[in-house]
Amino acid sequence: MSMLSSRGLGKHFGGLQVLHDVNLEVPGGAIFALIGPNGAGKTTVFNLVTGLLRPSAGAISFEGQDLAGIAPHRITRLGIARTFQNIRLFPDMTLLQNVMVGRHHLTNYSGIAALFALPSFREAERRSRERALELLSWVKLDHKAESTADNLSYGEQRKLEFARALATEPKLLLLDEPVAGMNSTEKAVLMEEIRNIRDRGYGVFLIEHDMRFVMNLCDRVAVLNFGRIIAEGAPEEIRNNPEVIEAYLGRGDEAEVLP
Ligand SMILES: Nc1ncnc2c1ncn2[C@@H]1O[C@H](COP(=O)(O)OP(=O)(O)OP(=O)(O)O)[C@@H](O)[C@H]1O
Numbered sequence: 001m002s003m004l005s006s007r008g009l010g011k012h013f014g015g016l017q018v019l020h021d022v023n024l025e026v027p028g029g030a031i032f033a034l035i036g037p038n039g040a041g042k043t044t045v046f047n048l049v050t051g052l053l054r055p056s057a058g059a060i061s062f063e064g065q066d067l068a069g070i071a072p073h074r075i076t077r078l079g080i081a082r083t084f085q086n087i088r089l090f091p092d093m094t095l096l097q098n099v100m101v102g103r104h105h106l107t108n109y110s111g112i113a114a115l116f117a118l119p120s121f122r123e124a125e126r127r128s129r130e131r132a133l134e135l136l137s138w139v140k141l142d143h144k145a146e147s148t149a150d151n152l153s154y155g156e157q158r159k160l161e162f163a164r165a166l167a168t169e170p171k172l173l174l175l176d177e178p179v180a181g182m183n184s185t186e187k188a189v190l191m192e193e194i195r196n197i198r199d200r201g202y203g204v205f206l207i208e209h210d211m212r213f214v215m216n217l218c219d220r221v222a223v224l225n226f227g228r229i230i231a232e233g234a235p236e237e238i239r240n241n242p243e244v245i246e247a248y249l250g251r252g253d254e255a256e257v258l259p
């Protein structure tokens, strides 16, 4: 059974119909990619899944639960985390603090306990810190835990975002163009990290333009073109699908030509 699914999903902004009848089945414990030309509607799918936008038509369910009308923070609690197309970190905060921000909704001590630094608060803080350090070690940034985020290279900032998303203890991780702007070494590192995450049992749902990255990493791929799913399957099937090749070549965008 899939972890996340959409049925007949549609979205329009005023007169602009951005998504039409989108049916997706995103499996758990696997890496699933949504690809497609610029403006196809990919990020809009993430915004609908995470509750930032409401569908104009259709439904989305996560582990069998309908997400209609559920607020973004509650969707996070259900187990869906995301990173954004543009990096969103707190540059003046340490790496550890950046990750711990992702955990705030999990700590269940009261305001009073925090105010008086009661043992329950200190214990929760200690556990939260320990977990944040562990997540930083997963992306090999634990040695920089106490430096501020503005000292990181671009690739490291992406990895820190990744750790922060994991800090919400999700089951499914949504990554919007995780390797955009990275050099090939940084891409190879992140590919390995994403594989490790899948192998730890997480579901990964990513949007990406880098076809080599997608074809080498993903278990399943869906292709969105002008708001419609035109193909879904294993990377090999997608690579050889004439409609997919046409969708990319038709735009004349050489950066996106399939390898
Ligand atoms: N909040 C919004 N209000 C109005 N129009 C929007 C909004 N969000 C997205 N759009 C429009 O919807 C279309 C799809 O945008 P979306 O960001 O989902 O594309 P994308 O596939 O992620 O593109 P890219 O690869 O460039 O990131 C675009 O025409 C965009 O301008």
Ligand SMILES: [Mg+2]
Pocket (backbone or CB within 6 Å): 042, 043, 044, 085
């Ligand atoms: Mg986008």
